[in-house]
Structure formats: C-alpha cells, structure tokens
Amino acid sequence: MTGDQFDAHVTGRTITFRTDTNPAYGIEAYLPGRRVMWSAFDGTCMYGTWYESEGDICFIYDDDPAPKCWATYLQEGAMWATFINVPDGTVIYETDADEPLICNNLSS
DSSP states (O other), X not given: OOHHHHHHHHTTOEEEEEOSSXXXXXXXXXXXXXXXXXXXXXXXXXXXXXXXXXXXXXEEETTEEEEEEEEEEEETTEEEEEEOSSTTOOEEEEOOOOOOOOOTTOOO
C-alpha cells in the first residue's frame, strides 16, 4: 500500500491485529494527522506517528525513536503487513474484532 492508500484505509479507525500464533497481537488507533496510539492489550499505550518510506509504512513512537517499518498490503478489504526491520519479520493481520483501546498509563 502507498502512504495515501494506507491513510485512506486506517484514519479514524481502531484496528485489532493478530498473528498466526497470537489472536490478540495488538490494537492501534489511527488518529488525524498521521498520529497513532498503540497497545499490546496490556493497558500500556504509546503515542506515535507514521510515514511512508521507500514504499513501506514506518512508525516512530514517542518513547522509542527507532522506526518500525512494515510492508503493508490490502486484500479483500483487510490489511496485513510484514515487519521489515528483521529478516523473516512478524506478519500481522487486521481482524474484524471490535476491541476497545484501553490505556491505563495515560492521563486524560
């Protein structure tokens, strides 16, 4: 997916992801302005931003400046992605789960 395609698919949504071995890998809220909030279902959330780089979608989180880049694809209306920072990286799949994003570590 290009950055524009990714933006059109995710902005304003909260998406739950799974892997082949973990049905609850994580959840991410996609906010306006290419901002995100990620949680791995442990109640700890991280704010970040995303950008397109060489055809991949990369994320930088406020508490970790190292980019996390994913090759993203859209298939039959659902997104899946491969983590490209390491060889044979994690593959995640968008699910149809409607999970809430709960952040115990952020004040309102």
